[in-house]
Amino acid sequence: MTMTANLNLLTPTPSAYTYPLLIKQLLINAMSLHGEQEITYRGQMRYSYRDFSQRIGQLAHALTALDVGAGSTVAVMDWDSHRYLESYFGIPMMGATLFTVNVRLSPAQILYTLNDADTDVLLVHTDFLPVIEEIRAQLPHIRHIVVLSDDGVLPATSFDVAGEYEALVSSAAADYDFPELDENTKAVTFYTTGTTGDPKGVCYSHRHIVMHALATALSMCSPMGEQRLHRGDVYMPITPMFHVLGWGFPYISLMLGLRTVLPGRYLPDVLLKLRETEKVTFSHCVPTILQMLVTGADKTGQDLSGWKVVIGGSALPAGLCEAALAKGMDVFAGYGMSETGPVVSLALNPTHAELSKQDDVRLRSSTGMPSLMVDFRVVDEDMKDVPRDGVTRGEVVLRSPSLTPIYFKKPEASEELWRGGYLHTQDIAVMHADGMVQIVDRLKDVIKTGGEWVSSIEVEGLITQVPGVSEAAVIGVPDAKWGERPMAFVVAAADVKPEFIREHLQSHVQAKRISAYAVPELSRICLVAEIPKTSVGKINKKLLREAQPT
Amino acid sequence: MTMTANLNLLTPTPSAYTYPLLIKQLLINAMSLHGEQEITYRGQMRYSYRDFSQRIGQLAHALTALDVGAGSTVAVMDWDSHRYLESYFGIPMMGATLFTVNVRLSPAQILYTLNDADTDVLLVHTDFLPVIEEIRAQLPHIRHIVVLSDDGVLPATSFDVAGEYEALVSSAAADYDFPELDENTKAVTFYTTGTTGDPKGVCYSHRHIVMHALATALSMCSPMGEQRLHRGDVYMPITPMFHVLGWGFPYISLMLGLRTVLPGRYLPDVLLKLRETEKVTFSHCVPTILQMLVTGADKTGQDLSGWKVVIGGSALPAGLCEAALAKGMDVFAGYGMSETGPVVSLALNPTHAELSKQDDVRLRSSTGMPSLMVDFRVVDEDMKDVPRDGVTRGEVVLRSPSLTPIYFKKPEASEELWRGGYLHTQDIAVMHADGMVQIVDRLKDVIKTGGEWVSSIEVEGLITQVPGVSEAAVIGVPDAKWGERPMAFVVAAADVKPEFIREHLQSHVQAKRISAYAVPELSRICLVAEIPKTSVGKINKKLLREAQPT
Incomplete structure (x- = not known):
């Protein structure tokens, strides 16, 4: 990058406040305007933003008593709760790092990540104590463990605990003076589980989080006539708070002063009940959970009108x-x-263009429009932009004010991630003339057959449109003649036959929507009872591939 | 402020892009999604965002040829035009400082500000050449003058000019590689004309401008059901671009990719015509201009439905x-x-509460709700927050990511502005229980009478509710018995008598809305043909006071 000499920097007068972009600043407006706004945990516990503000001070005092200070790392293992929300704010606001542990990982992976992150203190829900029992001896760096329980009861453990969260917090003083920090202070860390090697830690500073909240919220609030987010919304996360910061929405919710519903552990009937009783209007989840919610509402005949839900984690199939x-x-x-x-694009319709039903579904299922401030490019191997023709494929590379600047303790992987000054996503996409983007595959999931590239995601989307099909996964399997061939795993009602699926795909070949190479042979369309998922609910293609004879 | 040691800073991998908050980043999303969007100058010249992007590169090349580089200051004297919009972006994006000259100042003040700002190059519209003729000899620091004309004709001048803007820009190369700058680089400067002393220069960095655009836009887009700004809007400024950066809205408009209409010199009939032909939906202006627009539309019977207009600069009278x-x-x-x-609060209704017509008018005319990220306090002389009771008065003090960190070359005034770490506005306000704010006066305009403080703004607002009254100004005049007494200057239809005004005010005394001290004596209610204004259209109370016998 070109860098000119700094001939012209503004030097503030000594008394001026330079306003670092800190997580605590996200609360200023909400506390001034919405102090009586409500936060509820499962509809069972309720308190106000004012109470929340007092509690994060108490949490900070309680953690200070456990030697947590600037530079400490505090790990949390919990379902979505008011405690987690307090940790989202109180821990980084102290100058410490919040580590959101992926509780769905194996004990060995949890052990690895807790040690790799240099965890000092662990807050752990009673549901996960068995895991900690198993690995406590191998966590020498953890000085204190605090137990989180809904009933205040502290179960017997073989290891020392500092106490129960609620008891520690509610007995602490409230007036904690949160420090002014450098905005580049590490605020949060968590681990991404790739398909190879150890989990890798990503890190976000206070500034990253504040900029993500502003740019994402503005991207969602600004499209004409369809406010996907506004200050009258009632928010309930359905992407776990341990998963990529609940996609950043807990921070956005409190910044905008929304009524916030924390649903605890995700149980479809509980979520549907909370939506109804708490009048939830805004959520986000992965397609697998959406499928459960739709199925659950089908059973009870519930109408889900007025519920805006961002779908991410993997592509939203058109049928779903x-x-x-x-x-x-x-x-x-x-x-x-x-x-x-995480959010860098959203499937929005910025100027409220009228769409046919088919185009509307296509837009909603698309990767969508880059968010504000995001430099979203689709490039060839020489880092040149591919034509905006909706056909030419390239890798998505990014710049934004909210991208991880490193993989923790992995300098080589960090440089590889950022080679050429852009973050490499390893997602393959096309860009349309109007700037809308469509991811067609993961770099590693593309199927190369007969000299053509077939998008597994595209074929999956078409298969789910077959009546009775609820889920599909397509992988490439080795083939002597074609190099690779697509193979489909399909979850469907009893009366769905592989022939129907092939016929449906063939009709799309005739309509020139997909290549003839993209249609699996009948023997490669497998009806299965379920499709394996990763710890965060994505289809586990690695496992599917490993299960194939080579 | 408490500052802890930086134990925990995130250090990016060398190849990572750290994303400084620069004005050029505001264009990324718009150029990707809205390249064909239109910008028009008076409906006579039209081009696309893509053309605009090319033109700011050409402008940068043209200015480079005039020795403009990082650290240079380029002053602009123009009406609202595409040239001005190009300067808003192209000049700071080069690393130079844009100086927006207040063309309504006297030649002596213009001379003072051009020299004080260390102006290197001046871009001046033909309309203001007479002023420059008068003062050119006293501007030794200015190396080049570029003339801006609508017809491309370069008038004869007694001083050297480098050429005509359009000729220089359209003949320059387009592919300027705008540098990566430090986000704290000075981007713009302009002068505020207080009531005492020389004009004072305020300065904003790239970061200030980007943060203002994001936080202000989100504040306007996020209230439920009443998107005061959205991506389908058509924008036309009616606060001059030389006045506090057109309140920041030109940057917001291009960030969101809005169709943008630049109206040239403000002539009420031209503005009303452009609103109609260009289908303008969003503008901003001072009350004086609003009055002209309403009067103009009354004459022609024009309906102004669908036109959202932010009113600032001075209080919006309820009657208007x-x-x-x-x-x-x-x-x-x-x-x-x-x-x-400049924007730190807006009279918005965040959760779309239902209001009576009277409450609606009161809300719309209020100072409103603090914008996102703004720490907006009303404090007593010890910097303690006044009670949020809607009654207790205090000074508005602020922190936000977008406040001027200095008065240029005025270290003492800068420290005075920022004493105690908050920017002191010298505005007196009350805060309501719900966090809504009402400015009741300027510190220096408050009238102290019989031991009570009377708000001149409040009395003005009530007077303008009298049928036939179009404008009112209230000042304090010395009084032997009461210290000070209010005196009102009123512009009204021929049949309005001072008695009507007194009766109207007395009715508000009986309703306990104002104190009996607030009602001027009949002899102190003066019907006048007009009320003097400052260069930016505010009531000139200084002049009114000076005209009174002491």
């Missing part, structure tokens, strides 16, 4: 999108990764 | 607000100063 719309939900895709803050 | 609503306009107040970026 249609099913959700039929239930009255306003679903639309968002795109991002652990490394990207 | 009602008149504008009757014409179909969606008017609402905004608050800020030259020193504050």
Whole structure:
């Protein structure tokens, strides 16, 4: 990058406040305007933003008593709760780092990440104590463990605990004077589980988080006539708070002063009940959870109108999108990764263009429009932009104010991630003339067959449109003649036959929407009872591939 | 402020892009999604965002040829034009400083500010050449003068000119490689004319401008159901671009990719015509201009429905607000100063609460709710927050990411502005329980009578509600018995008598809305043909006071 000499820097007068972009600043407006706004945990516990503000001070005092200070790392293992929300703010606001542990990892992976992150203190829900029992002896760096329980009871453990969260917090003093920090202070860390090697830690500073909240919220609030987010919304996360900071939405919710509903552990009937009783209007989840919600509402006949839900984590299949719309939900895709803050694009319609039903579904299921401030490029191997023709494929590379600047303790992987000054997503996409983007595959999931590239995601989307199909996964399998061939795993009702799926795909070949190479042979369309998922609910293609004879 | 040691800073990998908050980043999303969007100058010249992007590169090349580089200051004297918009971006993006000259100042003041700002190059519209003729000899620091004309004709001048803007720009190369700058680089400067002493220069960095655009836009886009700004809007400034950066809205407009209409010199009939032909939906202006627009539309019978207009610069009188609503306009107040970026609060209704017509007018005319990220306090002389009771008065002090960090070359005034780490506005306000703010006066305009403080703004607002009254100004005049007494200057229709005004005010005394001390004696209610204004259209109370016998 070109860098000119700094001939012209503004030097503030000594008394001026230079306003570092800190997480605590996200609360200023909400506390001034919405102090009586409500936060509820499962509808069972309720308190106000004012109470919340007092509690994060108490949490900071309680953690200070456990020797937590600037530079400490505090790990949290919890379901979505008011405690987690307090940790999102109170821990980084102290100058410490919040580590959101992925509780769905194996004990060995949890052990690895807790040690790799240099965890000093662990806050752990009773549900996860068995895991800690197993690995406590191998966590020498952890000085204190605080137990989180809904009933205040401290279960017997074989290791020392500092106490129960609620008891520690509610007995602490409230008037904690949160320090002024450098905005580049590490605020949060968590691990991304790739398909190879150890989990890698990504890190975000206070500035990253504040910029993500502002740019993402503005991207969602500004499209004409369809406020996907506004200050009257009631928010309930359905992407776990341990998963990429709940996609950043807990910070956005409190910045905008929204009523906030924390649902605890995700149980479809509990989520549907909370939506109804708490009048939830805004959520976000992965397609697998959306499928459960739609199925659950089908059973009870619930109408889900007025529920805006961002779908991310993996592509939103058109069939599932249609099913959700039929239930009255306003679903639309968002795109991002652990490394990207995460949200970098959203399937929005900025100027409220009129769309046919088919185009509407296509838009909602698309990768969408880059968010504000995001330099979103689709490039060839020489880092040149591919033509904006909706056809030419390239890798998505990014710049934004909210991308991870490193993989923790992994300098080589960090440089590889950022080679050429852009963050490399390893997602393959096309860009349309109007700037809208469509991810067509992961670099590693593209199927190369007969000299053509077939998008596994595209074929999956078409298969889910077959009536009775609820889920599909397509992988490439070795083939002597063609190099690779697509193979489909399909979860469907009893009366769905592989022939129907092939016929449906063939009709799209005739309509020239996909290549003839993209249609799996009948023997490569497998009806299965379920499709394996990763710890964050994505289809586990690595496992599917490993299960194939080579 | 407490500052802890930086134990925990995130260090980016060498190849990572750290994303400084630069004005050029505001264009990224717009150029990607809205390249064909239109910018028009008076409906006579039209080009696309893509053309605009090319032109700012050409402008940068043209200015480079005039020795403009990082650290240079380029002054602009123009009406609202595409040239001005190009300067808003192209000049700071080069690393130079844009100086927006207040063309309504006297030649002596213009001379003072051009020299004080260390101006290197001046871009001046033909309309202002007579002023420059007068003072050119006293501007030794200015190396080049570029003339801006609508017809491309270069008038004869007694001094050397480098050429005509359009000729220089259109003949320059387009592919300027705008540098990566430090985000704290000085981007713009302009002068605020206080009531005492020389004009004072305020300065904003790239970061200040980007943060103002994001936080202000989000504040306007996020209230439920009443998107005062969205990506389908058509924008036309009616606060001059030389006045506090057109309140920051030209940057916001291009960030969101809005169709943008630049109206040239403000002539009420031209503005009304452009609104209609260009289908303008969003503007901003001072009350004086609003009054002209309402009067103009009354004459022609024009309906102004669908026109959202932010009113600032001085308080929006309730009577004028009602008149504008009757014409179909969606008017609402905004608050800020030259020193504050400027917007720090807006008269919005965040959760779409239902209001009576009277409460609606009161809200729209209020100082409103602090914008996102703004730490907006009303404090007593010991910097303690006054009670949020809607009654207790205090000074507004601020922190935000977009406040001027200095008065240029005035270290003492800078320290005075920022004493105690908050920017002191010298505005007196009350804060309500719900966090909404009402400015009641300027510190220096408060009238102290019989031991009570009377708000001149409040009395003015009530007077303008009297049918036939179009404008009112209230000042304090010396009084032997009471210390000071209010004196009102009123512009009204021929049949309005001072008695009507007194009766109207007395009715508000009986309703306990104002103190009996606030009602001027009959002899102190003067019907006048006009009320003097400052260079930016505010009531000139200084002049009114000076005209009184002491």
